[in-house]
Amino acid sequence: MTGIRAAGGVPWRPGAGGIEVCVVHRPRYGDWTLPKGKLEPAEHPLVAAVREVAEESDVRGVPQVRLPSAHYRSEGHPKVVDYWSMRAVASGGFQPDTEVDEVRWLPVDDAARLVSYPHDAEVLAAFAALPPVTATLLVVRHGHAGTRGTGTGPDTARPLDSEGWAQAYALAELVALIRPQRLLSASPRRCVQTLDPAAARLDLPIEVCSDLDEPRAGQQPDERALALAACLLGLAGAGGSAAVCSQGKVIPRALEQLTGRVGEDFNTPKGGGWLLAFTGDTLLTAERL
Numbered sequence: 001m002t003g004i005r006a007a008g009g010v011p012w013r014p015g016a017g018g019i020e021v022c023v024v025h026r027p028r029y030g031d032w033t034l035p036k037g038k039l040e041p042a043e044h045p046l047v048a049a050v051r052e053v054a055e056e057s058d059v060r061g062v063p064q065v066r067l068p069s070a071h072y073r074s075e076g077h078p079k080v081v082d083y084w085s086m087r088a089v090a091s092g093g094f095q096p097d098t099e100v101d102e103v104r105w106l107p108v109d110d111a112a113r114l115v116s117y118p119h120d121a122e123v124l125a126a127f128a129a130l131p132p133v134t135a136t137l138l139v140v141r142h143g144h145a146g147t148r149g150t151g152t153g154p155d156t157a158r159p160l161d162s163e164g165w166a167q168a169y170a171l172a173e174l175v176a177l178i179r180p181q182r183l184l185s186a187s188p189r190r191c192v193q194t195l196d197p198a199a200a201r202l203d204l205p206i207e208v209c210s211d212l213d214e215p216r217a218g219q220q221p222d223e224r225a226l227a228l229a230a231c232l233l234g235l236a237g238a239g240g241s242a243a244v245c246s247q248g249k250v251i252p253r254a255l256e257q258l259t260g261r262v263g264e265d266f267n268t269p270k271g272g273g274w275l276l277a278f279t280g281d282t283l284l285t286a287e288r289l
Helices: 045-057 108-114 118-128 162-177 189-202 221-238 251-259
Strands: 004-015 018-026 031-033 036-038 059-074 077-091 102-107 135-141 182-185 206-208 240-246 273-279 282-288
Touching (some): 004 045, 004 059, 004 102, 004 118, 018 118, 045 059, 045 077, 059 282, 077 118, 102 108, 135 162, 135 221, 135 251, 189 206, 189 240, 221 251, 251 273, 251 282
Parallel strands (some): 004 077, 135 240, 182 206
Antiparallel strands (some): 004 018, 004 036, 018 031, 018 102, 273 282
16 A cells, blocks of 8 residues: 655744644544645655645744654555644734634643644644754755766866756755755855755855865864864854755764764765754754755
8 A cells, every 4th residue: 555645843933821833623524633734746745844834724834843753544544744843934814715724823732632633642742842942954965966086177166967956956945944044055166056046046145164164185074073063053053044065074973973973874965964953052853854
């Protein structure tokens, strides 16, 4: 049997008595649930989660932390729903329809009592256990750029190839989801180009920062990884959100430094990346995209 993939979120906002979350009522099923929906063909789960939350609840959410996935059967098929916590940045204009006819903003405990399914209550419990998220960073590795050592110029001038440009445009959609205030890139041309589509989409400049570079001749890998980790901590300390493009030789060791999980697989393929959530200067989660 073919499994069903879906995605959704726990949209939240500050309320008079504390944090409030959004739940929706579906008249077809007569249930209260978290906003979610099926993935479109080839759609990234994070993109689907933000889209479905907007479509079902008219809430524009900025994803922050990956929450537990729900696993159950729907109409005889196994179904997996991926969830993220989402800071609500805009809402309003909701119009009841045949899919969702009511939206409620409630304290987390009240929402957990209202939802119709235990797996939704479990997702809400995981959300409630989170400390406040003060910064969100998207850390990506540059897109495909041919093979190192080919070409006549310096390696730092090696450009993205057609596959790399396709990856850059796909990453731009993910970068836009976190609504970054800053875009930062390592020095090589391929890194800057990887953020070019996001910069055009968001009308933001790309800041080139050598602290994001991988080691050059005579430099120690650990030294460069520490420089990247320090840069990420500095961005986290400033709060808000940012997107960073770095290189494959430093991202894994920088994430080891930030997480303290030495030996874990943080290898990052070209065009891949991580969603990092911080509370102050403490890394809460590092989720592979």
